[in-house]
Amino acid sequence: MNKYTISDYLLDVLHFGKVYQVLGVPGDYNLSFLDHITSRTDMEWCGNLNELNAAYAADGYARQQGLAAFVTTYGVGELSAINGLTGSQTEGVPLLEIVGLPTTANQLQRKRVHHSLGNGNFKHFQAVHQELGITTGIITATNAVTVVNQLLRKIITTKQPAYLELPCDLTELPVNPAFKQLIPALFKPSIDLDLPLIPQTLIKQALKQAKQPLVIVGQEIEQFQLGPVVQTWLEKQKLPFVDLIDSKGVVAETSSQFRGTYHGQLSKQRIQEQVQQADVLFLIGTIFSDVNTAGFSQQIQPEKMIMINTQSVSVYGEKLIDQPIGGFSAWIHELCDAQRVDKNENSLTPTHHPAIEPVPVANQPLTQTFYQKALAQFLQPHDTVVIEQGTSLFTIEDVRLPSGVKVISQPLWASIGYALPAALGSQLANPNRRHLLSIGDGSLLLTIQELAFAIEQHLTPIIFLLDNHGYTIERVIHGERASYNDVPQLNYQHLLPALGAKPKTYRFMTVKTETELMSTLTNLKEATPKLTIVQICLAKTDAPQALRKFVDLIYGD
């Protein structure tokens, strides 16, 4: 272990990208690689409870830290994780999966070894990842440094995940230590500003001439860490903006320019009107789906629209540039140099945001509607809030986020079970940041063992567990009283000790009424950080009003 190897080089590159913890599950084809992690003093191995959870946790880590890595074993491990990795691909999260492979010799001899399909072909799993759009690479004796550089540069440029196969006989492959010195130069973020002129001119002109411009900020602004640049521009140019449910807080909602969260016909009337009244709409980093438009119910005329995202640059409905994914960041920087002539702030109806007022509290059973208001009041600046793709997504929509609040959710891929491991991965990257997780019992069960990871790693999220004995989002969609939408009822008060939590290292509270919830939240505001579960007892048929309307819009036709 004294010579410099490809494993060390790979870890040095990851470390340069601020990956200080590596996630995953050990397996016999990756063990010798893991030695290179545990022998470092500047990096930690943090084993997850299973591979899907590891992928989700890495996704959360990357959203907090800008990059993540997790390790699985061949076949069984990587296929267990593939839903998580595909989610990262679909939502645009930069991370690397490292898969330990059988020896090169066994592959060449097409041996029928365990974890393979048994047909002598070892390329199936790489092909599967390619089919899902994921960038892949395999370490060989002759291309090792090149492949690592290619994959990591791709991840950093596109903010998409990649998949690297490392045969277990090559973990000790020697690499010239000189390569280590080149890492900072190779992986320095760079902005290529050599952009096509015509669209630029059109865009700048549009901004100059606009009487009632409105900016719609999308989640790719977060993905490329452009929030601060965009915020400065919006405020300097007095440009009003809205965000979407998948880009909440990407530009601070405390900004004077914030007009609300746009969610198609589900939005408040006043927000819909602002979108309709705008003469030019700048959609930056926005990618529409059925979920973030409430069933494609957005009312935006293409001829008013200027759109810059990783898939295209379109001006007035004409696609002028295709797939500028690497140049997206440059396009946004260029846009943020553009200036308005008439910075008339009142060109659009000014917005009166409801200040967060004390919630009227009664000693009556809790509802999701009340929970939503209480959660809004509980938020503090710089919280990270992880929102499960269930009713929780619809409780956050109308909340105006305090400054610096980061929201993690997965509105397009929408894999239930994602939120718990993602919250833990995110807090692992930034342990001092307060983490809140809003999740239903149906979702929690899918990945519940990862609470043992939280205990092991001394993580301290506050978990709001919406306990209604089932999949409420499915109940609203179909089968409101069908038994298939029920889940087993756990005794949640015993859960953390059963999973290994020592007394006094955690908190568990059950709340049934509005009064109980409010007093619990008051206590939590002052309390020292600890792993906390607040069981929110809800009626089986209670659901946020916004969810019911959403389901009408999305499944109505």
Added chain:
Amino acid sequence: MNKYTISDYLLDVLHFGKVYQVLGVPGDYNLSFLDHITSRTDMEWCGNLNELNAAYAADGYARQQGLAAFVTTYGVGELSAINGLTGSQTEGVPLLEIVGLPTTANQLQRKRVHHSLGNGNFKHFQAVHQELGITTGIITATNAVTVVNQLLRKIITTKQPAYLELPCDLTELPVNPAFKQLIPALFKPSIDLDLPLIPQTLIKQALKQAKQPLVIVGQEIEQFQLGPVVQTWLEKQKLPFVDLIDSKGVVAETSSQFRGTYHGQLSKQRIQEQVQQADVLFLIGTIFSDVNTAGFSQQIQPEKMIMINTQSVSVYGEKLIDQPIGGFSAWIHELCDAQRVDKNENSLTPTHHPAIEPVPVANQPLTQTFYQKALAQFLQPHDTVVIEQGTSLFTIEDVRLPSGVKVISQPLWASIGYALPAALGSQLANPNRRHLLSIGDGSLLLTIQELAFAIEQHLTPIIFLLDNHGYTIERVIHGERASYNDVPQLNYQHLLPALGAKPKTYRFMTVKTETELMSTLTNLKEATPKLTIVQICLAKTDAPQALRKFVDLIYGD
């Protein structure tokens, strides 16, 4: 729901195949299909805790029942399950995954809907399954009955799984009820005996002339439910046989013709000699891998070998028939008509099986070696024993199984976490059969939430939990004291109540010494069936001797 639909037809076909419980996880693209299950009185919906667990449970159900079905949703659900389904493909287990898809209209319009990759292409996931060798089909308005018939006939003929996509707008597609009447004729198992003559003649001649024949029974004999036919033949023809670790008990080990379990150079000397001394070896349904040969250490000369499996028919090392997968059963039936001339039972060294003697018990800490002997003594005829791919696999090897004992394991695909859900699926199919599960704490954690399914379904497996705080099989392979091979320590005594078990509905025992284990087993022999966990406390570095030798053989080069 009154008209006869494609959903009803599909369920009728499954019901004819003895699928009385359907497993899976609800999702918005499959809910209307689930209505067709819950509205039947002859079938039950049994929801799992997550999709991977559902796939594993279906695999266990199919191994017990001959066929299984589970339901997932598009993208997120099916990709979560794909490791399980690939395991069924690799190990040869007949079952159907039914995946609920977005509407045909949304697919045609290439809409960016949730659970899709967002690129308008809805074919990726089907392609992924095809790359993994899995038979796929998609229901359309014009081919519905045909596709169901094709897939189910393929499953029944090949004993392999298949994958069926059912768009959520087509669950109510009307089907002529006349098709229901055709099901028995369409799906009757049939044996096509029109086999190529030359290999048949050679095989029969070889059997006639053999002086010291030996039969090696493989797991495909179980897969095609040929155990009884083969056993009758072996006994009538006085043919000695061995099995492999993945085919233990496929032909009853209580048979007078049984000579032991062959595991390459890991086998007892006397078993190795029998294999070497045989003049003709009949390998039936045997497929070798690194695991079942202990690192390809089998000593079998191809020129002595007659091999019939689903991949080929070879005689004396020459492959005469390729891929007879559908005809495999016919080949075995034909072979079992062949007769020996000289039925000299003593042509091979007779075997003295160690009778199961009372184990000498001391009041000392438990070891895996002692546990193995105690487990052997505890077995009863017709038990189902589910063996996790860890140290447990190596504790069963030398046990001579009582009659009718069924062993479920996954030696090639070897996905840890498989065994718990598989045991539950298996017992769901046959609740009155005693089920034993031997599993380590490392493996249990991957799919531990499925214990809530056991509680919900009132299942009563006896779970032997080998508690050694980690992945012992990995420790033996590499990193014996490495922290990455440790797992969090749970408080297992609190686990079942935390997961919802009511008092008196379950048992939990902890045993630390040989005396404690034996007295616990004695009590369990008489006890009424209940969900039971026996926590077997073991030292971290304790491992079965057989495992250490296995690792030397498989990783030694």
